[in-house]
Amino acid sequence: MAPSNELPGSIFFYLIIVGFSAFFLLTIAARLIPFFKAKGAPCLDHLPARIGDFLLIMIGQSKFFRRKYWYSGILHPLIFWGFLVLLIRSLNLLLSGVADPLSLQHLPFHIFDGYKPVMDLFNVAVMVGLAMGAYERFFVKPQRLTLNLDAWRIIGLIFFLMVTDVLANSFELNLEGGSKEAWSFVAYGVSNIWSGMGLSHDATGMLHATFWYTHLIILFGFLCYLPYSKHSHVLTVAFNVFFHNRDRSGVLRPINIEAMMENAEEGATFGVGKVTDFNWKALLDFMTCTMCGRCQSNCPAYLTDKELSPKEIEHHGRMTLLSTTPTLSSLLKGKPAPSGGPLNLVETMGFDSIWDCVTCGSCQYWCPVMIEHVPTILDVRRYLVMDEARMPETAQATLMQIEQRGHPWRGTQFSRSDWMQGLDVPLFDGSQEYLLWVGCSGSLSERNVPITQALARLLLQGGVSFGVLGEEEPCCGDPARRLGNEYLFQMQAQQAIEIMKSKGVKKIVTACPHGYNTMRNEYPQFDGNFEVLHHTELLSRLLKEGKLQPKQGLAETIVYHDSCYLARHNEIDEAPRQILESLPGARVVEMERSRKTTFCCGAGGGHMWVEESKGQHINHARTEEAMATGAQIVATACPFCIQMFEDGIPALEPDEEKRMRAQDIAELLEASVGSVPPPQPAAAGEEVPASL
Amino acid sequence: MPLHIIACVKQVPDPEAPASAFRVDEAAKKVVPAAGVTPVISQFDALAVEAALRIKDAAGDAKITVISLGPEGARDVIKHSLAMGADEGVLLTDSAFGGDSYTTALAISKAIEKIGDYNLILCGRQATDWDAGVVGYGIAEMLGLPSVSLAKSVTVQDSKVVVERVLMEGYDTIEAPLPALVTVSNELGEPRYPKLQQIMLAARKQVTVWGAGDLGLDASKPARALRV
Numbered sequence: 001m002a003p004s005n006e007l008p009g010s011i012f013f014y015l016i017i018v019g020f021s022a023f024f025l026l027t028i029a030a031r032l033i034p035f036f037k038a039k040g041a042p043c044l045d046h047l048p049a050r051i052g053d054f055l056l057i058m059i060g061q062s063k064f065f066r067r068k069y070w071y072s073g074i075l076h077p078l079i080f081w082g083f084l085v086l087l088i089r090s091l092n093l094l095l096s097g098v099a100d101p102l103s104l105q106h107l108p109f110h111i112f113d114g115y116k117p118v119m120d121l122f123n124v125a126v127m128v129g130l131a132m133g134a135y136e137r138f139f140v141k142p143q144r145l146t147l148n149l150d151a152w153r154i155i156g157l158i159f160f161l162m163v164t165d166v167l168a169n170s171f172e173l174n175l176e177g178g179s180k181e182a183w184s185f186v187a188y189g190v191s192n193i194w195s196g197m198g199l200s201h202d203a204t205g206m207l208h209a210t211f212w213y214t215h216l217i218i219l220f221g222f223l224c225y226l227p228y229s230k231h232s233h234v235l236t237v238a239f240n241v242f243f244h245n246r247d248r249s250g251v252l253r254p255i256n257i258e259a260m261m262e263n264a265e266e267g268a269t270f271g272v273g274k275v276t277d278f279n280w281k282a283l284l285d286f287m288t289c290t291m292c293g294r295c296q297s298n299c300p301a302y303l304t305d306k307e308l309s310p311k312e313i314e315h316h317g318r319m320t321l322l323s324t325t326p327t328l329s330s331l332l333k334g335k336p337a338p339s340g341g342p343l344n345l346v347e348t349m350g351f352d353s354i355w356d357c358v359t360c361g362s363c364q365y366w367c368p369v370m371i372e373h374v375p376t377i378l379d380v381r382r383y384l385v386m387d388e389a390r391m392p393e394t395a396q397a398t399l400m401q402i403e404q405r406g407h408p409w410r411g412t413q414f415s416r417s418d419w420m421q422g423l424d425v426p427l428f429d430g431s432q433e434y435l436l437w438v439g440c441s442g443s444l445s446e447r448n449v450p451i452t453q454a455l456a457r458l459l460l461q462g463g464v465s466f467g468v469l470g471e472e473e474p475c476c477g478d479p480a481r482r483l484g485n486e487y488l489f490q491m492q493a494q495q496a497i498e499i500m501k502s503k504g505v506k507k508i509v510t511a512c513p514h515g516y517n518t519m520r521n522e523y524p525q526f527d528g529n530f531e532v533l534h535h536t537e538l539l540s541r542l543l544k545e546g547k548l549q550p551k552q553g554l555a556e557t558i559v560y561h562d563s564c565y566l567a568r569h570n571e572i573d574e575a576p577r578q579i580l581e582s583l584p585g586a587r588v589v590e591m592e593r594s595r596k597t598t599f600c601c602g603a604g605g606g607h608m609w610v611e612e613s614k615g616q617h618i619n620h621a622r623t624e625e626a627m628a629t630g631a632q633i634v635a636t637a638c639p640f641c642i643q644m645f646e647d648g649i650p651a652l653e654p655d656e657e658k659r660m661r662a663q664d665i666a667e668l669l670e671a672s673v674g675s676v677p678p679p680q681p682a683a684a685g686e687e688v689p690a691s692l
Numbered sequence: 693m694p695l696h697i698i699a700c701v702k703q704v705p706d707p708e709a710p711a712s713a714f715r716v717d718e719a720a721k722k723v724v725p726a727a728g729v730t731p732v733i734s735q736f737d738a739l740a741v742e743a744a745l746r747i748k749d750a751a752g753d754a755k756i757t758v759i760s761l762g763p764e765g766a767r768d769v770i771k772h773s774l775a776m777g778a779d780e781g782v783l784l785t786d787s788a789f790g791g792d793s794y795t796t797a798l799a800i801s802k803a804i805e806k807i808g809d810y811n812l813i814l815c816g817r818q819a820t821d822w823d824a825g826v827v828g829y830g831i832a833e834m835l836g837l838p839s840v841s842l843a844k845s846v847t848v849q850d851s852k853v854v855v856e857r858v859l860m861e862g863y864d865t866i867e868a869p870l871p872a873l874v875t876v877s878n879e880l881g882e883p884r885y886p887k888l889q890q891i892m893l894a895a896r897k898q899v900t901v902w903g904a905g906d907l908g909l910d911a912s913k914p915a916r917a918l919r920v
Binding site: 385388389393404406410411415416 | 732
């Protein structure tokens with residue numbers, strides 16, 4: 001029997017339910033308005049995989065089980081699973097509150113009796129989780145957390161939810177007894193205290209009703225408070241996880257520029273300059289962020305004292321969204337939005353923050369609730385570039401450079417075919433298996449030219465059938481896209497796809513992870529479908545097949561630096577290590593942040609060419625980490641990473657003798673495979689063979 | 693009546709192309725740029741457009757007309773200037789044009805006369821291909837206008853132009869009555885980056901094309917300066 005089964009309790013019961021529900025539903029309805037007005041986002045593709053992800057990430061809490069955050073990895077699942085289990089208890093509270101026959105107690109085979117010990121167990125589990133959370137917030141105070149009263153309110157509400165649940169149960173046991181009363185072992189234990197005190201039946205009934213109603217009120221109060229709290233993820237996270245973007249994390253979605261050009265009326269924008277221009281999934285991200293700060297404490301920009309914190313991006317997105325969303329009071333007054341007016345998105349998020357992002361995707365890797373920070377930041381960056389033409393000077397110079405000269409390497413003294421001198425590399429004509437995509441850096445940047453040459457010699461020696469595009473090779477478009485000029489990117493991508501299609505290219509191998517990511521994952525957006533390999537993948541295959549055989553010993557310690565676009569965005573972290581481990585005598589060591597948790601070299605997202613004017617240089621932070629391993633060589637597999645180390649090493653180690661060397665894996669492998677005669681170094685300005 | 697500013701822009705082979713990309717044709721005594729060298733707007737001229745736009749931004753209302761003399765391909769630098777925010781473009785193209793600085797200045801000055809109601813003419817301090825730096829002052833001479841060189845800042849106040857003119861150390865502030873001609877130096881800053889919407893609007897804008905006949909010049913007798 002619930003206290004609400006008879007008058008006047010039932011009036012009280014229905015008043016609570018109807019009142020709180022109305023408040024809650026009105027709030028949600030108002031909050032949903034911008035979602036229905038927002039742009040769409042693909043959300044139902046790959047349904048079976050979505051369901052799998054949902055079970056793993058949401059129900060299984062898989063993104064919490066990471067060593068770095070082991071403490072939260074215990075406390076959050078305790079609370080979350082407790083919630084799932086106790087939802088049944090809350091359901092029963094309502095059902096039995098309406099009428100006793102509806103109570104789950106009356107289910108056949110005493111199923112509910114079996115649930116009781118589980119329920120009590122999780123009552124305790126949740127309280128343990130809360131205590132751990134409270135301890136962390138009160139004593140440990142990790143820097144990533146936003147410490148505020150909101151969190152304490154939530155902890156308090158849940159705690160009293162648990163306490164009142166146990167108390168109400170304990171009095172109910174004394175009122176009703178039953179054969180399986182000991183199964184609710186916690187409540188049973190507590191009920192024995194009351195029995196021992198010799199409470200009268202009436203007093204027990206009174207206390208039962210008190211705690212029963214208190215529990216009900218806290219339950220509904222909690223529900224109504226949630227939308228106003230940063231803990232609104234309780235309401236949104238299931239949707240956020242289920243509808244998350246299933247593209248690889250390094251992929252940006254295209255803008256249909258042609259369509260926008262056709263109806264380019266005044267005021268049409270290409271990027272996102274107003275919060276209402278985001279797609280609904282980005283808005284859901286804002287409402288789902290709990291400000292746990294995992295993104296922030298793994299963000300290379302934040303960790304080197306830049307303006308950007310991905311956490312604040314989401315928080316500011318939320319503030320801006322709420323500033324345009326009707327509130328209950330504004331609705332009642334018939335106003336469309338709260339007073340104070342909408343916040344300016346760019347000003348709130350911060351111009352510098354938008355430009356600090358290196359698109360390394362670390363934030364998204366760590367986010368337990370599948371928030372997509374990078375596309376959100378890039379949407380605003382697109383707005384700044386294409387709609388407002390507001391950007392750091394060096395970003396502007398880079399975009400102008402790409403626009404005018406078709407590559408980002410301003411002032412290069414090389415042409416795209418200079419590196420080929422003295423090498424018997426054919427132009428691609430459709431008869432070869434692979435196109436070797438050299439990339440702008442591979443041909444035009446001084447440090448990368450010998451790497452391209454080493455790779456070409458290895459491919460020749462390994463008997464790989466390949467050709468190059470030579471002077472015809474365009475820029476793949478990656479820098480333009482990450483710097484926010486989608487229009488320029490699309491022109492370049494279409495040009496590249498056209499050239500490759502006209503030559504009959506099917507397979508591409510490239511030494512650039514950024515080109516790799518763009519060609520493999522983004523060209524399909526423009527009907528460019530090629531099989532793309534990174535050079536470390538092809539080289540490790542040649543080693544396995546015995547077509548390349550390392551001979552020369554390399555008695556040195558090597559630390560491998562994972563490129564974000566290789567390891568994190570595209571999950572290529574094994575092939576480079578296999579190559580290094582095949583080098584006779586080499587000792588391969590690891591940095592703390594490696595593979596998918598790698599730390600950006602500082603050059604991603606177009607930042608190879610953008611001046612880093614604030615805080616520590618990202619490449620210095622990473623170089624420090626590599627040097628701390630004591631390795632003599634830092635091995636890279638990306639044209640940008642290697643340059644960032646080449647810059648960072650002398651800055652940190654003045655003594656030339658003691659300096660670590662930065663080398664591409666292709667260079668190291670070639671040194672060991674060895675039998676190819678040394679090439680003529682390509683000097684700038686020399687005649688290119690007429691055959692080219 | 694709103695200000696009318698005329699900016700002169702030239703298309704040049706990319707001055708940042710590696711030297712190795714250029715060949716000398718011994719017979720014709722001319723530099724032959726390799727195919728890979730992209731034609732671009734002369735950087736100082738882009739700054740002339742930028743200076744005009746800054747005046748327009750400050751005045752709130754002004755008309756900017758861009759003139760380029762060159763082959764049909766020079767339309768690109770006019771489109772670029774329109775995308776930056778200029779209002780109209782005029783392309784002077786004729787086989788009789790462009791033999792040297794004198795004929796270039798002559799043709800441009802005739803075009804400016806034809807346009808008529810202008811207040812200010814802006815040029816780059818020199819073109820970034822031959823770096824002669826003569827055409828601007830030639831235009832001023834032919835039109836009988838005061839000219840100020842090497843501006844790092846150009847503002848219009850009432851009926852005069854105020855120019856901060858770069859010196860070795862510091863700068864002069866020079867005033868000239870309008871109409872006048874000013875050449876702009878790199879100290880002005882960076883030319884603005886075109887917004888996408890303006891690129892699209894610029895793509896649709898018509899560019900006026902004039903030949904020698906339109907300017908009252910005799911196409912059959914190209915005027916040339918004597919070799920000095």
